[in-house]
Amino acid sequence: MTLRRRLPPLNAVRAFEAAARHPTFQAAGDELGVSAGAVAQQVKALEGWFGVPLFRRLPSRGVALTPAGERYAAAVGDLLDGFADATARLRRQGQDHVLTVNTTHSFASLWLIPRIGAFRARHPELDVRVVANNTLADFARDELDVAIRHGRGRYRGLRADLLLRDSVFPVCSPALRDGTPPLARPADLARHVLLHDDDPIDLEAVAWPDWLAAAGVTGIEARRGPRFTHTFMVLQAATAGEGVALATRVLGGDLLAGGRLVRPFPEEVASPYAFFIVTPEGQDPPKVALFRAWLAEQAAPLSPLCDGT
Template identity: 50%
Template sequence: MPDRLPPLPAVRAFEAAARLGGFQNAGEELHVSAGAVAHQVKQLEAWLGVALFHRLPRGVALTAAGRQYAQALQPLLDGLADVSESIKRHSDERVVTVTSVPSLVARWLMPRLGRLQRQHPDIDMRVLASLHPVDFLRDGVDVAIRLGTGPYPGLKADLLMEESFSAVCSPAFQAGAPDIREPADLLRHPLLHDEVEIRIPDEITWPRWFRALGIPYHGGTRPSFSHTYLTLEAAANGQGVALAPEPFISEDLRTGRLVRLLPQLVTGPYRFHLLRLPEAEARPAVKAFCDWIIEEARAEHAGEASAMRGAGE
């Protein structure tokens, strides 16, 4: 392999010169002289056996081979930078990086991190809110919580929570709407809508929720929000009724900031899963976090089941 690789300092000098348009600018970025960059580029050209730059009276310009080489180099160097950054992050064994969709981070994970800190004061959490698919190595992520059906090839996956949707509002809104006794009564009131942030088909929305309960839905008042946590903030401020999955409202139901208007629940087609590379839990901090969050989800599910049984008695 070493015999097949070009001199890496020369590659770095060429990439900077190609990107910045000359040896002088490259030298300033690399903290060397323009002559040193020119020497490194010449060394790379000798190794390749081809000219990468046209030397002009004023400056340089890439040859066709130089443009081809620069285009091919960029993703390789970006990948090297990404994996290097990931390894640097993991050099601190205490840091655990977790990513999930913004609403789950804001409404479910953040309220629980105090308990994690009390139980595992040696863990330093790094929390990323993102809707995008995760590349564990490139993104420097240890654990991802994602909504889906699975399977997840190449990953270790644990079921965390299902999505069961119910109608919620503020206590003040409930007090001002004594006519709401069954789901069809909601159609006379402002319904707050998500612009479904996860962008997946068949997610439960108001039309699908009513349809699952056998109730025709023909639209109506429709304020909408880009994330579920914004919809729930509007509901908590008395602006209408929100349709929310149980994981996102458990803390607000517990504190009384939100109330469940009706007992009807509609279960969505997707579930939240805890995902990580198989080797991730070789790090004790990652293993401790995964064990903790799985136990949190199980305890919440048991508490919800008990509350629903109590409500039905």
């Protein structure tokens, strides 16, 4: 005997589940890429299919789940999560040769991409895909294998292993350091343009006011000067001689080694943040294990410089 499932319209279920997680239909529509009216129409269709209300409309124009809606939302949310996980696993089959790495724009451009050729040369059987953004993406939804993130290493439900600690210090072009006015000690910053990093990830913990205070420098207007949304942009401005930027050993190391940037004085401040390898909990797939081992090798030369010793 063939089992025939009696299921509600799946588009309506998807709209309902999104609406159940948001305070308004507009927010649910933004997630789904449709209008608030379309969400309301799908929810109304689902309520008609059941013959019971799933939401009650609030005077504030928001919505709240009814008791029946709460029960159904809990069940449907678990089912859709399982459906998404199963879909991601199936899509990953046949993709064992693709390694997808998620990290920030600045870490990708300043550290990872200049080194990734060495990994590809060692493991030509793997195709590397780098996805850069400033938020820790969803591993299942975005089909990620591994992430490298800058923070305190607390990522709920994920494994986070320390890759590199870091420190923060001023940098500038050689011409700016050797020019006029002089730039030989932190107090000289008062006569130079400060370049500001507004990247919410890479240097969130240490900006110019923090660095100057930690270095004991006073009498400088620490918030004046050009601002940039990514670390790689502010360092590019520094190499062009536009002013003095804050860099780190990790993100500024290659520019320093190549002579495009210099440290005008040795003072530095330890960063409370570090770089972490982030993966789903459990045993690494073989390709992730290979990448993790390679990252550790690449980080080894920097580790003595970045661990506070």
